[in-house]
Amino acid sequence: MNSSKEMMNSILILLLCALFSSTSHASSITRQNFCKADLNRPDTPSGYQCLPxxxxxxxxxxxxxxxxxxxxxxxxxxxxxxxxxxxxxxxxxxxxxxxxxxxxxxxxxxxxxxxxxxxxxxxxxxxxxxxxxxxxxxxxxxxxxxxxxxxxxxxxxxxxxxxxxxxxxxxxxxxxxFRFLYEELFANDVPSRILSQVSFLDKHQVRKFKARFNGTG
Incomplete structure (x- = not known):
């Protein structure tokens, strides 16, 4: 009987701890729904780490x-x-x-x-x-x-x-x-003769646009 009572008390304590932990976490989220980015730390898929x-x-x-x-x-x-x-x-x-x-x-x-x-x-x-x-x-x-x-x-x-x-x-x-088409096409080092062929553009125009957008080749 005593062991059963002790077991019940232990289970009750564990349940109360779990409830307290869950409630504390939920109230923490409710109190603070913001996270100022620490831009001095690495970015991650879920965002930057929070400043205090x-x-x-x-x-x-x-x-x-x-x-x-x-x-x-x-x-x-x-x-x-x-x-x-x-x-x-x-x-x-x-x-x-x-x-x-x-x-x-x-x-x-x-x-x-x-x-x-x-x-x-x-x-x-x-x-x-x-x-x-x-x-x-x-x-x-x-x-x-x-x-x-x-x-x-x-x-x-x-x-x-x-x-x-x-x-x-x-x-x-x-x-x-933002991906700009003119950068994708002309701000690169693909040779103009190749870019002209694969883009259906005149070679003279390709060279003109490469010069304008700092491309090479």
Whole structure:
């Protein structure tokens, strides 16, 4: 009888410990659903390691494109990124953002992203298109319009109105990768004669584009 009672007490203690452990973990997640990236540590498939939560301030949850350096594209367009590298509080959340400023006639060349993307027009007018082997899906966007760009689908955006145009984008990745067709084709060291043959492009044009985009060969 005593041994049975001791066994029951042991089981009860184990159950209480398990419940306490589970409750503590759940409440910890509830109390803190953020993880500021420690960018000095290696990135991992699940994101960067967290900086101590007591070092996080209210300002860490805010990010502004104002005063930040943009990335110029060779098409009269300036891109401002808000990935985990610029905005460490995005760590582990699976999202990021960008802002594009397009001069009149400016555009983003054909490219694809390794994340799903939504673009919203803030100012001006855009002609945009999704490309597939059999069909293109083209739209004209004005302020307030939103368009979705599925992951890996080649597409372009062009300022088709008068004056400057502005759009913002949201990505389903904290650090999306952008693959531009012109870089894939011409910013490499494949000999021009070979690239001309395998791309169905004129050799003179291949050399011209290689020179423009710092390719060799």
């Amino acid at each position: 939560s007591d070092t996080v301030t209210a300002a860490d949850f805010k990010y502004s494109f104002n005063g930040k350096p943009g990335i110029p594209l060779p098409s009269n367009t300036l891109i401002f990124l808000a990935t985990v590298h610029q905005f460490p509080m995005l760590n582990g959340l699976g999202i990021s953002a960008a802002l594009g400023e397009f001069e009149e006639g400016g555009f983003i060349p054909v490219h694809d992203d390794d994340a799903n993307k939504i673009v919203m027009v803030i100012e001006g007018q855009f002609d945009v298109g999704l490309l597939t082997p059999l069909k293109s899906y083209c739209n004209t966007l004005i302020p307030g319009d939103i368009m979705v760009f599925p992951k890996g689908q080649p597409h372009y955006l062009m300022n088709s109105g008068r004056g400057k145009a502005v759009a913002v984008a949201a990505y389903s990745s904290p650090n999306p990768v």
